Amino acid sequence: MTAVVEHITIPDRRGPAGRLSDFFWKHPHVLLTVMLAPPLLWLGVVYIGSLFALLLQSFFSIDDFSGLINYEFTFATYRQLLSETNLDIILRTVSMAAIVTLASALIAFPIAYYAARYAQGKWKVLFYLGIMLPLWSSYLVKIYAWKLILAKEGIVTWFLAKVHLQWLLDAWLSLPVVGGNSLSVSYTGTFIVFVYVWLPFMILPIQAALERVPGNLIEASSDLGGTPAQTFRHVLFPLALPGIVAGSIFTFSLTLGDYIIPQIIGSSRLFIGQAVYAQQGTAGNIPLAAAFTVVPIVIMGAYLYMAKRMGAFDAL
Amino acid sequence: MSTAVLFDNVSRHFGAVRAVDGVNLEIAEGEFFAMLGPSGSGKTTCLRLMAGFEQPTGGHIEIFGETAEGVPPYRRSVNTVFQDYALFPHLSILDNVAYGLMVKGVGREERRRAAEDALAMVKLPSYGSRRPGQLSGGQRQRVALARALVNKPKVLLLDEPLGALDLKLREQMQEELKTLQKSLGITFVFVTHDQGEALSMADRIAVFNDGRIQQLGSPEEVYKQPKTRFVADFVGSSNVLPAKLCQKLGVRSAYASLRPEAILLSPPGEGALSLNGTVSAHSFLGAVNRVVVDVDGARIAVASPAALAVPNVGSPVTISFAAHELHPMEDA
């Protein structure tokens, strides 16, 4: 064997790299600082700074005549935010977020349950990719697909005509709030697309939560004479709840902030996202736009606080 | 013979936790040295201080006369066999063994030969092309040993090297390690919580508890003359005689230790000490019977050869032992 070592401490033969390595070894916090500085400078200073600067602007107001921002601390913008039209927008968005969340949970549960409990081997992979691919495929393409589907001349109308149920669609579209000229310009359309686009975000956490439920727990319940409905209500549902809450964080937050879906598929009435977009863009009212962004932040803050107390973060 | 490792009043505190607290020790070159103690006793931290993974918060460490503080692990000619072996999963066995030589800039051909020699030495000559995941626990342990020894370290550190092996393999490896150490003449420092392992392999043992060395000596000393109650308890199963009995026997110390096998269940011979008590329990252990005798409320275990008759429970009995078997102890 080769005798390499003469001294106990091996002299440095690697030049500057070796010396730098020694320096970092002796001062690990310097290395840590060097590693963390670039990401922290960007995320911690620039990004967080921008967020705070934005929030700060909500305490300024806009001069009605010149259209310029008046840099004086005021709650005027918040008073404006609480006007009837704007409250309408907030209420509309929150209700949409709520029913989208509910519907997503309903559709997601069987998929997540099947994937977590029954799918094995290549079926497991198939389910996994079957959820992952729609999750990651293009957001705009997904919306576009629904524009094709919901169009007056599209597949839904065609299908209903084939099965002689055209009258059902017409009846639905003639309803006051949910109806409209066609599905693609109705709340129903907006709702369907929201559910479609956010669905994978609901499936994954529910699946994660269910995968942690030991199989024999469900067996134990049925062994004890529980009917499937009872097993679901008293065993399965409580155990899946953290996952549902975790998923609802996504569906709720994403719906609150989206401005593209209701713009492309929906009626002309605004959602929060659209209001923000319009205020900062065409209206040039950055303070009001900033105040509007505070709404989802506050709602999500409260939501996250409750979710945390229910232990939903373990399922993320 | 020179000193391989010197600890001069070394401490390693993590905040309020005193993992190592004022340890002094001197390990001689070529020695097989064991650090024995329960988990959390500071033995592993001492090993890590020698390897350079930890720095002392107080005191001074020397390795072969050179100051070790501030010297990174990669500049110490000390190598470690890790408890979980820490083989690199993405490298072949040969590349694992040759790794130390590779990073030191030894040529490809030369390090391949050295690594093959090292693998032959640990009796795994044809395993070079396999991956760590394809090897059994015992084989991985040998690879870890070869990977360390190929660097010709001045000191080899072994962290619970046999802990993960089953009993039979462990006994076999104990033999092999001992033979290997003698033939290479390298200083071995190994950490274990298994007193049997320490007693059978080491030239000297340091018994650790609460970050301090309780006793340092040859296996025989540590076994036969435990200096503290902790050592008496942890190494083997000495009886600890309370102050009352010590006084009766004329020992000038609060406590004294007495090994069960040094006690006879018969009246004293000449120059022997004796105590009277009653038999409170006994059990058959194969070569010996373990008899527990109650002497004034103190329970004293006696290892009586199986050939001798065992007195009934409750019967009075006199136990005797040579005066030199009684070892005064330091602390409570």
Add this chain to the structure above:
Amino acid sequence: MRSDRLNRSPLGLKIAAAAGLAFMHVPILLIFLYAFTTEEKSYQFPPPGLTTQWFAVAWNRPDVWAALTLSVKVASIATAVALVLGTLCAAAVSQTRFFGRETISLLVILPIALPGIITGIALRSAFSMAEIPFSFWTIVLGHATFCIVVVYNNAVARFRRISGSLIEASMDLGADGFQTFRYIILPNIGTALLAGGMLAFALSFDEVIVTTFTAGQQSTLPIWMLEELIRPRQRPVTNVVAMIVVLVTFLPILGAYYLTRDGDQIAGGGK
């Protein structure tokens, strides 16, 4: 006994799960059909006829090419930036015990956890306050901000699987910090970084909300599509582009899946 009962799933559940999966996939499949329709003016179903002529038309459109090139450039550079920053963060968080690692995780996740519109406006107003003109680089910066988390999640999961003693073993055998990084850490996190990078690329390639705020006059492919969605001018070309986008994003997802399938999860929920 256990597996026996578990393997028999109730029929109702099977149907509901299958219907759910179909709901998720049929719309995407329709995109493929529409790329071949002969109908130009409407979204008529069923298509009156099938043709491949629109692929040639789309191929010859300079605006589509310009948008595609910009998107690929932005996604490549944003991915590179995210790889560096995300790996640094993950390494710092996993290799040391220092207080505040929770904060770092939260900070990294924030750009994705907050609605995109907030990140978009915040960055936009910051850029205009700092008088930075909107350009290629403002788009890249915006994208890198929310791509870091994907790389970070993948890298952190992998770092957690590298036992600390591997790094100590390397140093013990004489490798300094740089050698240990090159010979031990990098080979072990390589596939995780590749997977994270692919996902970051897919995320950036598809992003539209933040981009509308941080892009000036330039159009990335999603912005081009958004304009077509709002004011359809060239439906057949849009159909073809939509199909291509689906194919382009599927490849990195499948790739990332195969790179990380044994052990850690793709950071899917973190999209």
